[in-house]
Amino acid sequence: MRRITLLRHAKSDWSTPSKNDFDRPLNQRGESNGKLIGTRLKNSGVRPSLIISSDAVRAMATAKLIAQNIGYPIEFIQPDHDLYLASPASIIDVLEREGENYNDVMVVGHNPGLTELSNRLCNTRIDNIPTCGVFAVDIEISRWADLANTQGTLNYFDYPKNK
Secondary structure: OEEEEEEEOOOEOOOOOOOOHHHOOEOHHHHHHHHHHHHHHHHOOOOOOEEEEEOOHHHHHHHHHHHHHHOOOHHHOEEEHHHOOOOHHHHHHHHHHHOOOOOEEEEEEOOOHHHHHHHHHEOOOOOOOOOOOEEEEEEOOOOHHHHHHOOEEEEEEEOOOOO
């Protein structure tokens, strides 16, 4: 059994139009939502053995906020440029390459790839993983390479506005 947790980056700052998409930081709401979701994950017992994050500024900032709150060492977060605006197939490729030795992996990234992958992974329809939304699925596989052709069971779905 393996678990994949997909986490969309928190709300980013659009106040500097000259900043390119990759370099946008989190805004104040993004910072507070990252802490909120981190606390909820900690209280739910979520603690992945590996966190892989898009290397975009907003994704790495979100990964660090979550890691701090769940007790995961920040220095162990693995940045991966292939997760920046990645398709579902690219996300699976990163899992195969970086996560094969881990059964519980969190991927921090971007839409639409995260939402598309979440809908492929289990028989639940999610229209949109909102910013700082988190989706975890348990899957009966022994290798991440088998992920593309397998459906699992929804374990966890949360987002900041979820009361």
